[in-house]
Amino acid sequence: MNLPVPHPPSNLSDPGLPRRASWLRRLATPKPMLKVLLFALLVAWLLLGDMPRSLLAFRKDIVYLTWQHLELVAWASGLAVIVGVTVGAVLSRPIFGRISEVILQVFNLGTTIPTLAILALSMTLMGIGMVPAVFGLWAHTLLPIVRNTYTGLKETPAHLIDAARGMGMTATQIFFGVEFPNALYVIMGGIRTALAICVGTAPLAFLIGAGGLGELIFTGIALNDMPMLLAGAIPTALLAVLTDFVVARLQIWVVPRGISPAI
C-alpha cells in the first residue's frame, strides 16, 4: 500500500497558525523586555549621581522587605492557583450548567471592588497583619485564574470528548488526559495575568500592617524622601518583571508541544 502522501505539510513547526508580526513577537517575549528595562534603570542610576549611595543605605531594609513581599505574594498567588484552578474545573463540569455563569458573575463583581477596599474590608474582619493581607491579595488574584480555567475547559471541542468517550475513557481519564492538557495554555495565561496583578498590588498590603516593599514606598511618599521611595519602587518593579518572565518560561515548559501556539 505505497500510496503517495497527499499533502505533506510544508512547515512542520507551525502549520496553520496565524503568525504575529516578528517585532510584536519579540516585544511580547519577556527576555528582551527585561534587558530594555535593566538598561533603562542603569542609565537612570548613572544620571542621578549620588542616588546609588543613598539607595544602598536602605540595603538591609530592601532585603528584609523583599523577602516579606515575596512571602505575601507566594502565599496569595499559591493559594489562588490551587483554589482558582479547582473552582474553575468544578464549575466547568456539565452538572453546574447555567449556575456556573452566575457564580462567575459574582467573582467578576468581586474584582470590580478596588483592592484597597478589599484590604480594608479584610482588616475589619481579621484585624491587621499577614493573614488579612494574604486574604485580600488572594481574593483579587483569584478571578483571572477561575475565569481562564473555566473557559479553557469549556472550550474543549465536543468531538474530542466524543472520540474519548467512544474509545472507552472514563470521565476522570477524559478530564486529565484530554480536557485539562488542552486547556493548559489558556489556564497558564490566566495564571500569568493573575500573578502580575498580585505582585503589582502587594505593596498595598503595608497599609494593613503586613509589611513588604510598600513600607518603603509609602513611608518615602509620606516623608517626601525620594531615595527611600525608590528603594521600594525599584525592587517592586523588578519583581513584577521577573515574575512575569518566570511564568512565561513555565508556560512554555508546562504546555504540551502539540497545543502551544508559541512554538
Added chain:
Amino acid sequence: MIRLDKLTKTFDTPQGVVVAVDGISLEVPKGEICVLLGPSGCGKTTTLRMINRLVAPTSGKVYVDGRDTDTVDPIELRRSIGYVIQQVGLFPNKTVRDNICIVPDLLGWDRKKSRARAIELLELVGMKPGEFLDRYPRELSGGQQQRVGVLRALAADPPVMLMDEPFGAIDPINREVIQNEFLRMQQSIRKTIVFVSHDLDEAMRMANRIAIFRDGKLEQCATPAQLLATPANEFVQSFLGSDTALKRLRLIKVAQAMRTSPLAVANHEPLHKALAVSRESGLDSVFVVDEHGRLLGVLDARDNIGRSGLAMEYAKSVRATVTTTSDLRSAVALMFTHDVSVLPCVDDTGVMKGWINHQAVGRSLAQAGTTP
C-alpha cells in the same frame, strides 16, 4: 456480528416526544460492512451511537458477538469496539504514537507491545513511522489525520468497528484514495463494520449491505445490487436517483458479463473459417488471436465476403480492449468512446478471454437483479 433488535430512541423536547430511531432491526454478519444511509436527521448516527452506548436506547436490544450489550459495562464495551468520527478527534496534546496507543493503554497493554503496534499500523497505510510517530496532529494534513484516526480505532484489534462519516471531511480525490485503501485493508482484517454515510456513491463502493433510513425507520436493507435492482418503495427509488442502471454497472465485473463463445480464430486459419464463425454467431466482428491466445486484430465479416486467404491478412488493429477485472461501467464507457459495438476482454497479459456487447451488458444487469 452485530444484531439490532427493535431498537428505539425517543427524546423528550419542549415540543413533545420526538422519535429519533423507530424500531430498527438489523443484522450485520461477521466481516461485513453495513452502511447506514439516509438524509441528515434520519436517525442513522443515533443508531450507530446506541451500538456502543454513547446513546442509551429507550427500548430494544443490541447484540455484539452474541452478547447483549445491556449486560456489559459501557466503558469495557467501548474499549472493545473501534470508533471513528468525521472530525477525527485526534488529541492535539498527544503525538501520533500516543494517539494510536490510546485504547491499548486503556486496556493496560505492555508499552513495548503497543508502541510496536503503532509502527506496524502506520506502515499498513504507507506512512513512514520514523517521520510520523512523533508528530502532533496539527502537523498532519487532513488525509493523514483521518488515516491516523482509523489506525487509532484499529490499534487494539477490535472485531467490531463503528465509523460515523469517517471520510466526509476529506476532499473528493483523497476520499476515494482513502476509501480504496481502507477496502484493501478490510480484505485482510475482516472487521464487522457499521458505517454511517449520506453519500450514495461512498455507500455503493464500501458496502456489503446498505440500510436506507428515513425519519428513524429502516426503509430497506439489502446488498447494493439488490437495492438498485429492486428498490422496496418510492422513497428508496428516489434516493437512489434516476440513473440506477448506470450505478449498477459499477457493481458488475467484466468477467461476470462477458461471452466466451465464439471466442476468436487463430491467425493461421483461413478467412472462410472466420466468416463461418461470424455467420454462426450473428456478429459482424471476428477477433483474431496468435498461438498464445493473445489478441492480434479484428476483421469485419461483411467487408470480406467472397475473399480468400488467411484471416490474419484481413484483420485490422483493435481500437479498444477492456480487462476482465474492470467493472461494466468502464467497459460501456470504452464502447461509447471508441464507437465499437463489440469490445474484446483480455486478462493482464493480453490473452483474450471473451467479448462484450450491449446485449451482454443488458442481460447481466437483468440477472444481477434476480440473483443477489
